Amino acid sequence: MLANGERQAGVSVYYVDGRIDAGDLCGQRVFDIAPDETLDAFQSRSKQIAAELLVDTLAAIEAGRVKRTPLDVSRGSYYSWPDREAVARFRAAGRRLW
Numbered sequence: 001m002l003a004n005g006e007r008q009a010g011v012s013v014y015y016v017d018g019r020i021d022a023g024d025l026c027g028q029r030v031f032d033i034a035p036d037e038t039l040d041a042f043q044s045r046s047k048q049i050a051a052e053l054l055v056d057t058l059a060a061i062e063a064g065r066v067k068r069t070p071l072d073v074s075r076g077s078y079y080s081w082p083d084r085e086a087v088a089r090f091r092a093a094g095r096r097l098w
Contacts, residue, residue, distance in 0.1 A: 001033065001042075001077075001079065002033065002037070002039060002042060002090055002093070002095045003082065003086045003087070003089040003090035003093065003095070004089065005093055006033060007032060007033055008030055008031065008032055008033060009030070009031060009033050009042070009046060010028060010029060010030040010031070011028070011029050011031075011046060011049050011050040011053055012025060012027065012028045012053075012071075013025075013026055013027035013028070013050075013053055013054055013057045014026055014027075014071055015068065020078075022071055022073055023071065024068040024069060024070055024071060025068070025069045025070070025071045026057055026060070026061070026066045026067065026068055026069070027053050027054075027056065027057035027060070027066075028053070029049055029050075029052075029053050031045075031046075031049055038095070038096045038097060038098050039090075039095065039096070039097045039098070040097060040098040041098075
């Protein structure tokens with residue numbers, strides 16, 4: 001996301017259905033990526049947001065008020081481990097590791 005200049009990121013919680021990142025969605029949060037945010041800060045912040053989302057989603061499941069929404073995988077993005085090209089874009093964008 002940082003290498004591609006994206007301005008927002010998101011975290012999701014979903015039911016597992018045998019495919020990677022493709023079960024019914026039951027929680028999601030979108031957040032802004034700061035223009036000067038380092039990779040380390042971005043990862044730390046996204047993990048914190050994901051942890052809070054997971055706690056909230058588990059509480060909703062326990063209370064019987066979670067909404068399951070079929071996940072439209074065509075609307076999302078998935079990035080594998082960065083290749084040399086992605087690292088070059090990351091550096092060219094002025095991003096830093098920490």
